[in-house]
Amino acid sequence: MLELVDIHAGYGRTEVVHGVSLTVPEGGVAAVMGHNGAGKTTLLRAAVGLIKATSGTILLGGEDITSMRPSARVARGLAYVPQGQQSFGQLTTSENLQVVADGRKRGKALIAEALDLFPALKDLLDRRAGLLSGGQRQQLAIARALITEPKVLILDEPTEGIQPNVVAEIERTIIDLTRRGDLSVLLVEQHIGFALQAAEHYSVLAAGHVTSTGTGGADSADAVRAAMAI
Numbered sequence: 001m002l003e004l005v006d007i008h009a010g011y012g013r014t015e016v017v018h019g020v021s022l023t024v025p026e027g028g029v030a031a032v033m034g035h036n037g038a039g040k041t042t043l044l045r046a047a048v049g050l051i052k053a054t055s056g057t058i059l060l061g062g063e064d065i066t067s068m069r070p071s072a073r074v075a076r077g078l079a080y081v082p083q084g085q086q087s088f089g090q091l092t093t094s095e096n097l098q099v100v101a102d103g104r105k106r107g108k109a110l111i112a113e114a115l116d117l118f119p120a121l122k123d124l125l126d127r128r129a130g131l132l133s134g135g136q137r138q139q140l141a142i143a144r145a146l147i148t149e150p151k152v153l154i155l156d157e158p159t160e161g162i163q164p165n166v167v168a169e170i171e172r173t174i175i176d177l178t179r180r181g182d183l184s185v186l187l188v189e190q191h192i193g194f195a196l197q198a199a200e201h202y203s204v205l206a207a208g209h210v211t212s213t214g215t216g217g218a219d220s221a222d223a224v225r226a227a228m229a230i
Ligand SMILES: Nc1ncnc2c1ncn2[C@@H]1O[C@H](COP(=O)(O)OP(=O)(O)OP(=O)(O)O)[C@@H](O)[C@H]1O
Pocket: 011, 016, 034, 035, 036, 037, 038, 039, 040, 041, 042, 043
């Protein structure tokens, strides 16, 4: 569904991602793990088009989207939830959802579906997003992405910086989402246990290279830990 083929990307003259390939299967989950600075976010930015891949090919549902603007990629079904739970801080939860739903035929229904997935947001509709907790903002950010009816959802460290008691709830929701079967997910995640529980395939990134790949599931934890220790 989403294929990254031999992607090179970076900032200015500094290349950070050195020829990374990975596939997110239709309706499946691929996890990318790796230490801070390994190039995970840079790879995602290149996939979404926020930075230009200097070489390589990006295919979405078989279509070459490598040269497309981010908005064209979003229109084709790519949704990106960056690190940091970003929303419009001055707008309420409800307005943040409405902004994305506006102009969509199923807008109202999509908001209702997103709120069913994250019921905690129902009590926070009138609160400004800037006043939400990190976990609540993360739920709002994922809810907003889902309202775009994505084919592929890209999540950058969805549990980072979130209180431990909310992490489990977010993990559960993401796993529920991935089990729906109609959504492909590219998940960057530092928590090995969660990533392997959610994903069918994993890649470990180190210094911009894929150093290990394998199938998801708890049995792969030792291999991932070994790859991360290098
Ligand atoms: N906007 C930028 N301009 C220049 N260099 C950058 C920029 N963003 C990231 N980098 C550098 O690129 C490298 C890879 O960063 P990246 O954010 O992709 O890593 P990461 O694996 O996502 O790390 P983390 O887990 O900390 O988010 C790092 O050395 C970082 O300093």
